[in-house]
Amino acid sequence: MDNLTVALDAMSGDFGPRVVVPAALQALNCHPELHLILVGEPTEIIPLLPKKYQRLTIVESTSVIANDMKPSIAIRHSQGSSMRIALELVKQHRALACVSAGNTGALMGLSKLLLHSIEGIERPALVAVLPALNNRNTVVLDLGANAECNSDMLVQFALMGVILARSTLNIDNPRVALLNIGEEDIKGLDRIRAAASILKSDKNINFIGYLEGNELLTGKTDVLVCDGFVGNVTLKTVEGLIKIFLSSTQLMTKRNSLIMKLAGHWLQKKMTKNFGHLDPNHYNGACLLGLQRIVIKSHGSANQKSFLAAIEQAILAIKNNIPERIATSLSSALAKSENN
Structure with a gap:
């Protein structure tokens, strides 16, 4: 696959860049065709990177959605957050998937708002x-x-x-x-x-x-x-x-x-x-x-091995073209169900 780009919410989860960055580097070593976009605070990300790195881009964010924040409040104040920017990169087709270990309710709400549900869901x-x-x-x-x-x-x-x-x-x-x-x-x-x-x-x-x-x-x-x-x-x-x-x-x-x-x-x-x-x-x-694009939710307490597994899930979903398959098959399945 020529374009295999995944946006990572680098500030999410209990450990933020300390887990996301090493997992990202490991994923890049495993997948030569992979390109990753790390969304977060550069001063926290860059010290964790080697002096020379390839196929990795840093996009700056100005805030982080807290795990204990009420989803409705988080969504209203999400501008500039690492989670929202990562999802916007997917919306803008700069990335094919987003991976975040952040607030589940906020991720769900923002994903629906920005990427929209498949018709019938x-x-x-x-x-x-x-x-x-x-x-x-x-x-x-x-x-x-x-x-x-x-x-x-x-x-x-x-x-x-x-x-x-x-x-x-x-x-x-x-x-x-x-x-x-x-x-x-x-x-x-x-x-x-x-x-x-x-x-x-x-x-x-x-x-x-x-x-x-x-x-x-x-x-x-x-x-x-x-x-x-x-x-x-x-x-x-x-x-x-x-x-x-x-x-x-x-x-x-x-x-x-x-x-x-x-x-x-x-x-x-x-x-x-x-x-x-x-x-x-x-x-x-x-x-x-059920979304039109791919979003992967990682455990908030994920360690490096766990977050790497979440990145692998994103890659698998991209290669299997899951949203399009869901949309096509669901349209057919719902039509058959209505005729029964």
Whole structure:
């Protein structure tokens, strides 16, 4: 690809340039065709760069949107902020994607304001492709963009999830499930049951019913749909447990006993081999799906490895031309749904 330019909100997240800049340099080393635009305060960015660097541009910003700022206030006072400028670069076609670890609500609002939703989508959703224990992958949405969702939004999320599973996971007839508190039809909130009824009647959707939270990483479905509040809490709970699980063997390697140290090293190697693919650092970066352009949301607490993964997600979305595929497929899918 001749033009592979990504704008990075360098001031975003808990660590700002200290994480974004090293991750950017690593991404440039991995992708010879990549060009990055770092948006932020030059006096904080430049000292972290080597004396000579290529395929990297710095665009100055004058402010940062705080993580604890109310989205409506953040949007009103966003002029000159690193997040807004990074999104404006995408709007101006100077970049093909934006990556930010900043305020989720502000990123969602500004993205809708500047880049606009795809026709037929009420509100974009944060989506990630999560690994499963059976070496399959699951498209999960929404992961925090919309705390409350009506049944129509859940159905739209399902349609977008199906398109993403087909285009990036190469699954012809993706299985779709709704995240719920039980598998029985009578369980759950009215909007979840209403969405289930719509999906069940749509012959173009392979709807398999409800899944519970403990089945998130089992690979029982290819697309898992929920509202942003439930999705965000569920994801962070699972990620926290995985981190504890993968790091638990480190305690054994620090014991005084040589046998315990050897056992710890062996167990750590075994754990990494069998479950290392579940490490949240490897799949950081949720795509704001349903926009006309590509926006990737990174965890605010992302380290260098995690932010690099978010940049990789942006590159993958660009190469797969996700917005155009979503728009084309969604138009066809909605037309078919209306005729059923």
